[in-house]
Amino acid sequence: MTKALMRNPEAIAFRLDDIRDKIRLLIQSGKLKAGERVNEQALAGQLGVSRNAARDALRSLEQSGLVTIVPNRGAEVRKVSLEDALHLYDIRAGLARTSGRLIALRITTEEERELIALIDSMGKAVEKRDNHEYHQLNEAFHRTLMQITKNPRLVSVNDALESELQLYLRQGVYTLAQMRTSQLEHRKILEAIVSGEPEFAAEAFEKHVLTGKQRMLDTTGSQPRNNSHSSDQS
Incomplete structure (x- = not known):
């Protein structure tokens, strides 16, 4: 240079x-x-x-x-505690609700095809019980969803939250049942987006993050010190 x-x-x-x-x-x-x-x-x-x-x-x-x-x-x-991770999930859920609404309003036909392709690939990963591939595709799906909001500030804030959460989660291991549940939630998000229903898309994306919080607790075997973080699980 x-x-x-x-x-x-x-x-x-x-x-x-x-x-x-x-x-x-x-x-x-x-x-x-x-x-x-x-x-x-x-x-x-x-x-x-x-x-x-x-x-x-x-x-x-x-x-x-x-x-x-x-x-x-x-x-x-940085060392992220379980309590910190739960707080971060709650913030992510709020961002997901805002993101879902924006995505349904702003998505293009080409972006719809991109999401459908990712969903199909994740389905194949579930069939193969390929945890690593599913994890990679799941990250790509969420990254693509955030980009479709076309709101760089929202993407930046979400990226920062994801980075902090990785300090606690590392690369999680999905059970087959968790992959299937996660994939079903992805399809519900996509259906709401494609149907052009902003509020349904917002609700589906928020719920996906909150059930993801519960999956994290189930996978790590962790329990919050009180019930204030688990009462909002669906």
């Missing part, structure tokens, strides 16, 4: 985004563990970047809620 390119603000921003994404993957995969102090020098060497670049990327990840910068200690990977 030439010196002129390195001084280019757009090139610098692109490079920072690339480093940040690589660190995010290390966190989400568990290679950088929750509560662990990040060795900036080692991280920089692992990524093949300068220590300053690694530090800048870590600081930007603090805004995403993935790391905490501790004075005189540096960066630590």
Whole structure:
């Protein structure tokens, strides 16, 4: 990379985004563990970047809620508790309701076809009992839904919540029954969207997130300290 390119603000921003994404993957995969102090020098060497670049990327990840910068200690990977995860699910449910309404109002024919293709692929993954493939397609389905809102601020807020939740969830393992239930909920969301019923789409998407919260509790075997988080399950 030439010196002129390195001084280019757009090139610098692109490079920072690339480093940040690589660190995010290390966190989400568990290679950088929750509560662990990040060795900036080692991280920089692992990524093949300068220590300053690694530090800048870590600081930007603090805004995403993935790391905490501790004075005189540096960066630590955030530790998300069960209570935090439940609060995040509740916020996601509210965003899902808003998103469902916007999607039903703004979706195009091409986007409908894209969602149908993802639903069909997920159905095949369920038939094969392929947990990993279903997980990947599920993420793609939700990512596509959010993009269809055509509201970048909403997408940004939702992405931040998803990133924080990954600190608690990592990559969950679905049972066959959970995959089938999740897939049925996806179809209900799609049906409401395609039918052009904003309120039905809003309700279906919100309910999907709330039942996802219960699936998380069932999968991890976790229980909230009181019933205030479980009373809204459908």
